[in-house]
Amino acid sequence: MTIYDIAKSCAVSIATVSRVLNGSNKVSPKTREKVLAAMNEHNYKPNPFARGLGLNSMKMIGILCTDVSDAFFAKAVSLVEHDLRKRGLDVILGCTGNELSDKKKYLQLFLDKHVDAIILIGSPFREEQDNSHIEKIAKQIPIITINSLLDVPNIYCVLCNEKEGMQKAIELLAKRNCNDILYLYDSLSYSGQQKLAGYKAGIQQYNLNKTSHLIQKIPRTLEAAEAITAKLLDSGIELSAIVASEDLLAVGAQKALSARGIILPVVGFNNSILAECSTPSLTSIDNRLDVLCPAAVTILAQILNGDFAAAPSKTVFPSLLVERESFSHNKPNKKRS
Amino acid sequence: MTIYDIAKSCAVSIATVSRVLNGSNKVSPKTREKVLAAMNEHNYKPNPFARGLGLNSMKMIGILCTDVSDAFFAKAVSLVEHDLRKRGLDVILGCTGNELSDKKKYLQLFLDKHVDAIILIGSPFREEQDNSHIEKIAKQIPIITINSLLDVPNIYCVLCNEKEGMQKAIELLAKRNCNDILYLYDSLSYSGQQKLAGYKAGIQQYNLNKTSHLIQKIPRTLEAAEAITAKLLDSGIELSAIVASEDLLAVGAQKALSARGIILPVVGFNNSILAECSTPSLTSIDNRLDVLCPAAVTILAQILNGDFAAAPSKTVFPSLLVERESFSHNKPNKKRS
DNA sequence: GTGAAAGCGCTAACAT
DNA sequence: ATGTTAGCGCTTTCAC
Numbered sequence: 001m002t003i004y005d006i007a008k009s010c011a012v013s014i015a016t017v018s019r020v021l022n023g024s025n026k027v028s029p030k031t032r033e034k035v036l037a038a039m040n041e042h043n044y045k046p047n048p049f050a051r052g053l054g055l056n057s058m059k060m061i062g063i064l065c066t067d068v069s070d071a072f073f074a075k076a077v078s079l080v081e082h083d084l085r086k087r088g089l090d091v092i093l094g095c096t097g098n099e100l101s102d103k104k105k106y107l108q109l110f111l112d113k114h115v116d117a118i119i120l121i122g123s124p125f126r127e128e129q130d131n132s133h134i135e136k137i138a139k140q141i142p143i144i145t146i147n148s149l150l151d152v153p154n155i156y157c158v159l160c161n162e163k164e165g166m167q168k169a170i171e172l173l174a175k176r177n178c179n180d181i182l183y184l185y186d187s188l189s190y191s192g193q194q195k196l197a198g199y200k201a202g203i204q205q206y207n208l209n210k211t212s213h214l215i216q217k218i219p220r221t222l223e224a225a226e227a228i229t230a231k232l233l234d235s236g237i238e239l240s241a242i243v244a245s246e247d248l249l250a251v252g253a254q255k256a257l258s259a260r261g262i263i264l265p266v267v268g269f270n271n272s273i274l275a276e277c278s279t280p281s282l283t284s285i286d287n288r289l290d291v292l293c294p295a296a297v298t299i300l301a302q303i304l305n306g307d308f309a310a311a312p313s314k315t316v317f318p319s320l321l322v323e324r325e326s327f328s329h330n331k332p333n334k335k336r337s
Numbered sequence: 338m339t340i341y342d343i344a345k346s347c348a349v350s351i352a353t354v355s356r357v358l359n360g361s362n363k364v365s366p367k368t369r370e371k372v373l374a375a376m377n378e379h380n381y382k383p384n385p386f387a388r389g390l391g392l393n394s395m396k397m398i399g400i401l402c403t404d405v406s407d408a409f410f411a412k413a414v415s416l417v418e419h420d421l422r423k424r425g426l427d428v429i430l431g432c433t434g435n436e437l438s439d440k441k442k443y444l445q446l447f448l449d450k451h452v453d454a455i456i457l458i459g460s461p462f463r464e465e466q467d468n469s470h471i472e473k474i475a476k477q478i479p480i481i482t483i484n485s486l487l488d489v490p491n492i493y494c495v496l497c498n499e500k501e502g503m504q505k506a507i508e509l510l511a512k513r514n515c516n517d518i519l520y521l522y523d524s525l526s527y528s529g530q531q532k533l534a535g536y537k538a539g540i541q542q543y544n545l546n547k548t549s550h551l552i553q554k555i556p557r558t559l560e561a562a563e564a565i566t567a568k569l570l571d572s573g574i575e576l577s578a579i580v581a582s583e584d585l586l587a588v589g590a591q592k593a594l595s596a597r598g599i600i601l602p603v604v605g606f607n608n609s610i611l612a613e614c615s616t617p618s619l620t621s622i623d624n625r626l627d628v629l630c631p632a633a634v635t636i637l638a639q640i641l642n643g644d645f646a647a648a649p650s651k652t653v654f655p656s657l658l659v660e661r662e663s664f665s666h667n668k669p670n671k672k673r674s
Numbered sequence: 675g676t677g678a679a680a681g682c683g684c685t686a687a688c689a690t
Numbered sequence: 691a692t693g694t695t696a697g698c699g700c701t702t703t704c705a706c
Contacts, residue, residue: 002683002684014685015685022685046683047684049684050682050684
């Protein structure tokens with residue numbers, strides 16, 4: 001069933017059929033109805049390849065993340081897919097891993113596939129040194145980043161103010177008289193830097209303990225978080241709270257605490273399912289994927305509409321501290337109150 | 338840069354260029370080299386839409402799951418994407434949700450997009466009554482299901498023997514003298530049925546307590562699992578172990594136990610990150626996505642190669658019990674040993 | 675082994 | 691408002 005068949009069955013030309021297909025207003029209501037009816041009757045769907053050839057677009061958006069099996073990225077992909085689909089856009093997914101060469105490969109691959117735009121999920125796509133490979137792509141098609149920042153033409157960034165979120169968490173701990181706050185993190189991606197900066201700003205602001213062993217970089221595993229926390233705890237170092245750049249690390253820290261029967265405030269980041277499942281349930285900073293993702297898709301839609309003026313190159317939302325047991329549970333200042 | 342440019346720069350016809358593009362053997366090694374060199378030099382990539390038009394295929398596989406933000410589905414998508422990409426196949430992703438009408442819509446959408454095949458992830462795609470919508474699609478393109486079973490021509494199923502896995506878990510508990518094993522589940526999808534059947538078979542085999550209140554259907558939430566466990570515990574009903582169809586539910590049950598200082602063996606299902614993060618860490622049954630997914634892609638590749646004879650319509654792998662603290666921790670038979 | 679030419683199914687001038 | 695026609699960039703007969 002092609003456009004020719006429909007045209008024939010309606011006794012119109014293929015141009016007219018094409019017009020109703022593309023919603024042109026240069027078709028009389030009468031013929032439009034006739035054509036629509038025929039399409040319906042024959043269950044006609046235009047061939048997407050032919051359409052792509054003509055329009056040089058298949059209304060397909062490339063989504064890239066380093067790893068969809070990570071809960072944070074998966075949630076973002078889920079939200080983005082949902083909103084793109086609502087707008088009739090298709091989603092082609094790529095999981096790059098962390099190798100720069102692979103990220104480049106995927107970017108090029110998507111470009112070669114003529115996707116209409118690329119959405120980069122998470123800050124691992126911002127390299128520390130050189131992002132020229134991304135800039136190069138952005139010259140050809142628009143790029144949206146979610147939770148990362150790249151100040152490059154034709155790249156639109158939607159992110160959460162993680163620095164502020166982290167700083168607020170420190171603030172709350174400081175007000176509970178926590179002076180020695182351990183910070184666990186695993187990477188200095190853009191997001192990682194922001195969080196660390198927030199921690200440091202908070203420490204500075206409240207003049208808390210700045211000792212360097214209170215900042216620990218570890219692998220992104222439960223075991224590593226548990227081990228370092230155990231080590232510090234057992235070494236007799238003073239600790240009054242633990243904050244992590246990732247729920248997983250916070251859960252690891254909690255395990256070390258539980259094993260020793262110690263109760264301290266613990267704060268994670270991402271507000272993932274892990275935070276709810278942990279015992280005690282984990283206070284966590286939510287980076288608002290639920291608002292970042294729809295915002296990103298809205299911007300993307302504007303760009304695809306050619307409405308560049310309406311598309312902000314940088315959109316920042318506040319983060320949200322979600323309090324759970326790992327916070328209220330503990331009263332380091334109980335005795336004094 | 339089109340095939341014409343390459344042809345011109347090599348002083349051959351576009352037919353020849355097309356031949357080397359498609360790996361035809363009807364090209365002399367000499368000209369092939371020449372063409373390849375030109376392609377390389379000009380960084381030529383064939384236009385995928387034009388290619389699609391000619392071949393009626395863009396080497397694109399549709400992956401459907403109800404929800405990628407679910408850890409189990411996300412892991413499957415991740416594994417499948419990786420293997421498909423290795424074979425030069427692209428991935429278009431759809432998250433359908435649980436509404437039948439939406440599942441149908443996505444299936445039809447993918448068909449209309451002329452994907453080369455569809456991979457259905459998880460058993461929610463098998464409806465209880467009527468799967469004719471899937472059969473209809475399967476008449477047009479091959480369908481692979483991961484962890485579900487549909488006995489239909491042109492549908493290839495790769496799954497894990499979850500019944501046996503569950504039964505083995507019950508067996509181990511029985512050998513530890515657990516007589517009253519609570520079973521928590523949330524759905525009777527195909528997978529859900531298998532697990533329940535495994536539980537019942539185990540109970541039967543070891544002649545354990547069959548009381549109906551030991552089988553509880555609840556919503557798939559932490560809270561529901563915690564609440565029902567708490568209720569049973571507080572009602573004074575005898576419980577000697579808890580088994581769940583999903584790690585999340587098992588974690589909920591563990592929360593109820595922890596809150597009461599009770600220690601019982603708990604077994605989850607899926608062996609997700611939740612199992613590791615839970616305290617005590619959760620014994621869980623692994624349904625081997627790490628082997629199911631590569632196997633599924635291998636079968637898919639055979640089909641796409643036209644090698645239907647090599648493609649089994651049903652492939653079953655054994656499941657794997659992964660023991661953690663929630664098992665060894667407890668000694669219900671301690672006093673007797 | 676290579677080239678000429680006819681599609682593939684659609685879009686978009688351009689003409690009427 | 692509608693029809694005619696020339697592409698879009700590739701694949702694939704069919705000749706040579």
